[in-house]
Amino acid sequence: MEETVGKVAFVTGGANGIGLGMAQAFLEGGVKVAIADIREDRLRRVEPQLREISDDVLAIRCDVVDTDAIARTLDQIEAKLGPIQICCNNAGIGLGGPFQTFDEATWKRILDVNLWGVIRGGREISNRLIERGLEGHIVNTASIMGMITGRGSAAYCATKHAVVAISECMSEDLKPHRIGVSVLCPFIVDTSIFYPDLDDDDHEAIAERKKKNPLHKFALGPKYVGELVLRAIHENELHIFCDGKETPDMIKNRFDRVTSAFARQFPEPADT
Numbered sequence: 001m002e003e004t005v006g007k008v009a010f011v012t013g014g015a016n017g018i019g020l021g022m023a024q025a026f027l028e029g030g031v032k033v034a035i036a037d038i039r040e041d042r043l044r045r046v047e048p049q050l051r052e053i054s055d056d057v058l059a060i061r062c063d064v065v066d067t068d069a070i071a072r073t074l075d076q077i078e079a080k081l082g083p084i085q086i087c088c089n090n091a092g093i094g095l096g097g098p099f100q101t102f103d104e105a106t107w108k109r110i111l112d113v114n115l116w117g118v119i120r121g122g123r124e125i126s127n128r129l130i131e132r133g134l135e136g137h138i139v140n141t142a143s144i145m146g147m148i149t150g151r152g153s154a155a156y157c158a159t160k161h162a163v164v165a166i167s168e169c170m171s172e173d174l175k176p177h178r179i180g181v182s183v184l185c186p187f188i189v190d191t192s193i194f195y196p197d198l199d200d201d202d203h204e205a206i207a208e209r210k211k212k213n214p215l216h217k218f219a220l221g222p223k224y225v226g227e228l229v230l231r232a233i234h235e236n237e238l239h240i241f242c243d244g245k246e247t248p249d250m251i252k253n254r255f256d257r258v259t260s261a262f263a264r265q266f267p268e269p270a271d272t
């Protein structure tokens, strides 16, 4: 979408972190924004902050594991702001731990939020856009962990690799309908996903955890990520990366490891 001013965006997980960063960047860019989040307290806290940027904002409680609730939320938003043309399926949780320690309920929970949340939002919005003959753009939040793998990340990686794959396929399926698709693959962003057990207002404990987190030095600001997303929508960029320094080699190394299997299994015939 080259022109987004005056268009309506829907952002899940929009009351904190990256989703909130997208909402701020979009509002500053003249986009009308509806944020949805499972956390009422966060919605109440950030709505007035967003309203300082623009009046064209709505904050609605919605759990992305509930298909009917998503449809109802979209109806409510569209009644107030108009047809949604930008949909950011961003809500996610970050559970880590060894594969063998995750029980079935934990697997189901992370798949339901991180993967099915993206599927539910994407299906509902793409069908609405197609029915109305409107152009649009869908942004699915994956992670750099949707491109690489690592110890203690089986469940998270499963959801994020699936989000990358789905987004690449959606992009092909929706192209004829003038619906662009992007998949956001950040490395480290300064958000509460790393401290789910801490209260948002417990600034001291959060600062302490950040000091101890060796990855925190790479953390980007959520609003900067939101600005990258808006640019990617304008440029119809499929893969949105947020860092050109640390992550390119991570991805290259993973694919080198994968493709090295060909050389072992199908060696070049020796010159005779």
Ligand SMILES: NC(=O)c1ccc[n+]([C@@H]2O[C@H](COP(=O)([O-])OP(=O)(O)OC[C@H]3O[C@@H](n4cnc5c(N)ncnc54)[C@H](O)[C@@H]3O)[C@@H](O)[C@H]2O)c1
Binding pocket: 012, 013, 014, 015, 016, 017, 018, 019, 036, 037, 038, 039, 042, 062, 063, 064, 065, 090, 091, 092, 093, 094, 113, 114, 141, 142, 143, 144, 185, 186, 187, 188, 189, 190, 191, 192, 193
């Ligand atoms: N922070 C990072 O470094 C990082 C890196 C890569 C990818 N991501 C991804 O970015 C997305 C946003 O994460 P974040 O870092 O901003 O985390 P965050 O915890 O700061 O924000 C996520 C928001 O999603 C909401 N949410 C959780 N479950 C929900 C549900 N079922 N329905 C509706 N809302 C729900 C939470 O209440 C929260 O406000 C996630 O998909 C995450 O996996 C984050």
